[in-house]
Amino acid sequence: MNIRKTVVSGSFYPNDKDELIELINSFSKDINQKYENTFEHINAIITPHAGYIYSGYLANLSFNLASKQNPKRVIVIGPSHQAYFEGSSICLDDFYETPLGNIKIDTKLSKQILQKYDFINQNEETAFEHSSETQAPFIKYYFPKAQLIEIVYANQDINILCTLINELILNKDNLIVISSDLSHFHTLEDAKKLDENCISAINQKDINKLNICEACGKIGISAILKSAIKNSLKTKVLDYATSFDINNDKSSVVGYTTALIGE
Template identity: 25%
Template structure:
């Protein structure tokens, strides 16, 4: 039998600490600072994926809502930053490494997804280059440490530049997994990337300083995400072009929730949900047009039958 393919923690030591002790202490401190649960237990979270020095504290508010004792499988939907995709792709690895401990991929679920003919395979090089999924792994390992690597598996999915029709299609494909209380979805996304280096400088002067304009713009998007209305979120993106890098994974989640809400069984209403944003931050406050910043937000989704 061939050895399982491992995806190394390629951004450890740069985007976050490669020291198990240091990383563990940082994650513990951020989770403690986030305080008690506010909207859990989570069936899905939205979490940022920048370097931990920028967004680690923000991400803790989302990860605090995951209940390890009821979670058996964690889907990770991250946007593709480096390879062109018009659909979604799955890893060729069986194990994802983290400085804390290694995470096992659920290859059985992968086979189910491949059977739909809607998923590509990404190369191990493309996998290791991408940070949007990797930046969630150490937090997952930390919040799931009480059950350990044998107690759960992960399902990483790289999400490309999807059309609205494909967002709906992937949402419907994944809805049955979201409906399972043993599954949690992690949606990897930063919010507004503002500045000339991002080719985005939308500024409404009537909204105040530049950083206040950015916050209002993000808050508009966050409110629409909380409404769980994928078409409204799509219209907002079309109007403002806000550079939310995980907009496609977010839209897939919204379509999955909508599918569950519209699905009935034996005449009973479908599954309903509530999504709340718990924390928002910016990497810096932009005051001049030459400034730049990235926004971060954490959210959690509850579902009920």
């Protein structure tokens, strides 16, 4: 039995189960009063992947709203920060470790995807990737019975990735998670200008606006927007925040957003 072990547990998010549950619960206060879910079904979400102190509230927001559903599997698609390679890598371990308990990986479907798509491979270095790992505790918390598929991309063609998303997105048993932060290390003023392009691109399903957007997961965002257009799905940005909101540093800011894609 192979287990994808945690790498950023204890740094990006608490390693202690009770502390982690308490933190997620704190994120969820007043959500129903502040945010309205106008979707009949949520097919996908866009979530950030920074340390929970910075972006956990936003990540939790989209997971919380999607938790009214009961997906059998959650497919996390995130950018590689540790390794550069061609295409995308898929995890074929048996379980994915979290402080809340292990998540069973859907190895059957993962192997089928690996065999079907030439751009999917296996890269062991992606086992150190935080863009997907930071989503795992939310998955275990909100969908304790769901299985996981982890796809990490590097030099990935958007249209090819979109073909895989199109295969998965209309299946009501699936929830797709697109992992991305927004602009990095600009002044607060410049960050907000750049991030507004990303937010507008998502809300308006205008992929051209992503040309003036800076996001580490822009490939994933582009692919999910192309799929939303093709499949006539709605998009809605829920909220936006920056690292300034936590550390009061205007000189070097990271932006975060979270969004819903659905019917």
